[in-house]
Amino acid sequence: MDNSELQKRHFAALREKYQVDQYKSARSDSFLYLILRKAELGIQITNLELQWLKQNSLFKAIEIVSLQQYQADDFKRLEIEFLSLRPKYKIPETLELSIASPIYPILWKLEVGDFPADSELELLDSYDLVETTSLIRDILNFSKLKTSYKATRHLGHFFEEPLYAILKKLDAREPLSDFEADWLLDRDFEETLQIHWQQEDERKAIVKFLDLKAKYRIDSFPEASISSPLYITLKKLEEKQDLEKSECEWLEQQELTQLIAIDRKRKDVKFFKKLKAKYQATQYKSSEPSSKLFLILKNIESEITEDDIQWLLKEALLKTAEIAKEHHFRILKVKYQIVGQLAVVPFYEIMLKLERGERLDPKQVIQLIEERRLSRHGKIAIAYYKLEAMFYEKEYQRTGNRWNLPSASSNWRKADESENALKVTESVNWNKIQESDLKAALLVTRGAAFRDLGQLDEAEKCVAQAMECQSDSHQPYTLMGAIYYDRCEYSEGDKWFEMAAERGADDTDDEIERIVRMTKDKDKRRDVAEYLLNKDPVRYGWATSYLK
Structure with missing residues (x-):
């Protein structure tokens, strides 16, 4: 071709x-x-x-x-x-690299924001490119810091001043200068600036925490983090806020009892002021919880005493004293188991005397019982009988007069303490008692105590001895009648009651009614009531109520 x-x-x-x-x-x-x-x-x-x-x-x-x-x-x-990347990424001029070198693709990726893998960094290290790898690590760190501190709107990956320096400061929790803060503000890095302000608040909080620890003298306590419960607790104390129960329990566990004491005193001061207002004692100047008034007002509705009321009167807190008397009267009513209305006069004074251990006027007590304003078996009457019993025992010890013993024994029985009634007569030397009437009185009250305790045979022995001492007294016969009624031998008991009546007893029917009333066994109580009604339904008409 x-x-x-x-x-x-x-x-x-x-x-x-x-x-x-x-x-x-x-x-x-x-x-x-x-x-x-x-x-x-x-x-x-x-x-x-x-x-x-x-x-x-x-x-x-x-x-x-x-x-x-x-x-x-x-x-x-x-x-x-490629040549333009070399100085930018600190590739030495003396290092010869062909255009096919793997170094250039790594630099190219960096230029477009694609960060190299660990294997690529290792390749750079193999070329002994120390400055290059250091630069790249700074670039990587800059990228991470931008993400962490909300500055990703900064598109460049080279750490131009001052942003990289600012972010490193934030990461090290170092304070920014006014210039740096203004730089962020001027360039609308609002979220980054917010982090800065938050760190500033935390730094101030740490300083405040240290100041509070110094103020409350707990510098040695190791906890320094503002997230600690201690910081929250100290701030509440400083702001005069009450601590919660859980916070006090935490302080107890940390052996920071002095802080608990501060909180408790502050609460007590506030409580004291409320109590003074409630109980009309606002003229009292002191609000110290150590004041006697604080203790009185705290206990005014539960443990107020006569001495407390006297102290209020001495301090010229007259209205408070009146309120205290009302509560004291109510407390005494509860103590003496009085239900319903009860006149303050004379019962408040009566209960005060009982609280003091003073004897009551027997005439007044008897009159109140007869007027049915005072229960014969109520707590006031029992307390009265107990005081009387103790009085006659002391009189016997003081004077040696044995006639105080039957009075003491009788009052112990009325106070429902028949064991003490027996103790009074246990140590009596019967051979030395010449007066037959005294001996009979002691034997009768001793027999009555045995009967109270259900020891009827012992009671009968005492009654028999009393009859030998004083056969013309109706008391032993009345007691013997009661003993036989307790044994359900009603007809035999009636014989003894008749002999008591022949000797001057005028209250045998009352004694029989008392026996029925005090019988705890329902069947036995019904049995004696039926016996009495069969015997004389008019005379013993009251027994009908015990058949229900």
Whole structure:
């Protein structure tokens, strides 16, 4: 094949490649062939030639030629771009790197914000690129700090001053200068600035925590974190807020009892003021919880005493004293088991005397019992009988007068303490008692005590001895009648009651009624009531109530 044929085929191939098959001018084929040959050989196309292609509407050829010529120059451009990365990423000038070196792709990724993997950092280390790896680690740290401190709107990854310096300060929890804070504000880093303010608040809180620990003398306590319960507790104390129970329990566990004492005193002061207002004692100047008044007012409704009331009167707290008396009267009513209304006069004074251990006026007590204003078996009466019993025992010890013994024994029985009634007469030397009436009185009260305790045989022995000493006294016979009623031998008991009546007893029916009333066994009580009603339904009509 000759050169002419080869040239034709070469031109045809170029026409197809550069997409100019539509061009039909044979006259200009030579010029077109020239342009395409230059393009194929990578020779720069002139402006004249480009204009000719445009004039002939060979736009596709222009596009292909332009791209091809750009590609021809790309090696140089790539080389220039790689070289421009070297100083930026601190690649030493002395280090020779081919354009195919793996170092350049790593730098390129960094440039577009794609951070290298650990293996790529190791590759850099293998080239001994210390400054480069240090720079990259700073870039990585900068990126992390931007995320942590809400500064990601800063698109650059190079740590231009002052943002990187600011973020490092925040990360080290160091305070920012006014310039740095203003820099963030001027550039709308509001979230980053918020973190700065939060750190400032925390620093102030730490200083305050240290000051509070010093103020409350607990510098040695190791906890220094403001998230500690101690900081919250100290702030509440400083702001005069009451501590919760759980907070006091925590302080107790930490052996910080001095703080508990401060809280307790503050609460007591507030409580004291409320109590003074409630109980009309506001004229009392002191609000110290150590005051006697505080103790009195705290206990005024539960443990107030006569001495407390006297103290109030001495301090001229008259209204408070009146209130205290009302509560004291109520407390005494509860103590003496008094239900319902009870006149203050004379019962308050009566109960006060009982509290003092003073004897009551027997006439007054008897009168109150007869008027049914005082129960014969109530707590007041029992306390009265007990005081009387102790009085007669002391009188016996003081004077040696044996007539005090039956009085003491009788009062012990009325106080429902029959064991003490027996003790009074246990040590009596019967052989030395010459008076028959005294001996009879002692035996009767001793027998009555045995009967109270259910020891009827012992009671009967005492009664029999009393009858021998004083056969004309009705008391032994009345007691013997009661003993037989206790044994359910009612007819035999009636005989003894009749003999008592013959000897002057006028209260045998009352004694029988008392026996029925005091009988605890329901069946036995019903049995004796039926006996009495069968015997005389009029005389013993009261027994009907015991059949229900």
